[in-house]
Amino acid sequence: MRVSFRNFDPWVLSAVYGSPNRIIRRSLWSSIISLAENNTHPWCLLGDFNSILHNHERRGGSTRVLAGACSEFQHCVSSCGLIDLGYDGWPFTRKRGNLVERLDRGLSNLDWQIRFPEARIIHLPPLKSDHNPICLQLETTSFPNRGRRPFRFQAAWLTYPDFKNVVNSSWSIENSWNNGISSFRDSLKKWNTNVFGNILKKKRKIIRRLQGITNTLDQGNNNFLEELRGQLWKEY
Structure with a gap:
């Protein structure tokens, strides 16, 4: 996939899924090369x-030795001149029983590293999966305030059950078109901050709790925390 980012020349992003079967996975290494x-x-x-x-x-x-599987992946990475992007967070991305592994990652060539020197991979807490999702962050610096941002309709609002009532209550046929749009926009901004924004805050809080549980379970199994993680997944 070709990606255009601001005024940079396009770069290439490849989304990867390797087969759990080592023999079949060899075709992935050949394709990457x-x-x-x-x-x-x-x-x-x-x-x-x-x-x-x-x-x-x-x-x-x-305890079965996996040196052969490692060497095939290492040969692919070395042959292509790829660099592991590293990670922030828990050092593994998959947990099954007492087995933990780092199976998910980001790799790049040198040109991409030069283009995005601050890029990093973040290991997020698992959500209803035995894999941790990973997030590619291209820049770590924050941008200065560029003034008042224009109003933009958020598609996620449509997922909220009460959104239709918000629209009905904030729109009046007695207003002119311009006044109606202005009133509708202001009502949505206020609702987004006071109601929908609170939902997003709760989700971020759940993610932080899941991350803490994941870090604790790394020290050993805990039935209480396993049950709590299941409850948090449902809440999310």
Whole structure:
């Protein structure tokens, strides 16, 4: 996928999913190597590779040696001149029983690293999955206030059950078109801050609690925390 970002020249983003079967996964390594040979743009790969890159990225589970699987992934990364983008957060992205692994990651070539020197991968807490979602953040610096932002309709508002009532109560046929639009916009802004915004705050709070539970469970199993995590997933 070609990505255009502000005034930069386009760069390439590849979304990756590797088969859990090692034999089938070899076709992924071959495809990545083939893409690298024909690519001339800054390039980033992001997703679930279903393979660890180093032995320390796996803990617990079977003691069966996985050096062969690691070496195949390492050969692919080395052949393509790719760089691991690292991560912030919990060091693993998949937990099943007492097995934890870092299967999800971001990789890039040198041109992409030069283009986005502040880019980082953030490991988010798991939500109804045994994998942690990962987030690619291109910049860490905040932008200065550029003045009053224009009003924009948020598609997420439509998911709120009471949104239709908000529209009906904030629109009056007695107003002119311009006055009606202005009143409607102001009502939505206030509702977004006081009602819908509170929902988003609750979701962010749940995510922080899930992250704390994940960090604690990394020290060992805890039935109470496992049940609490399930309840938080339902609330989210």
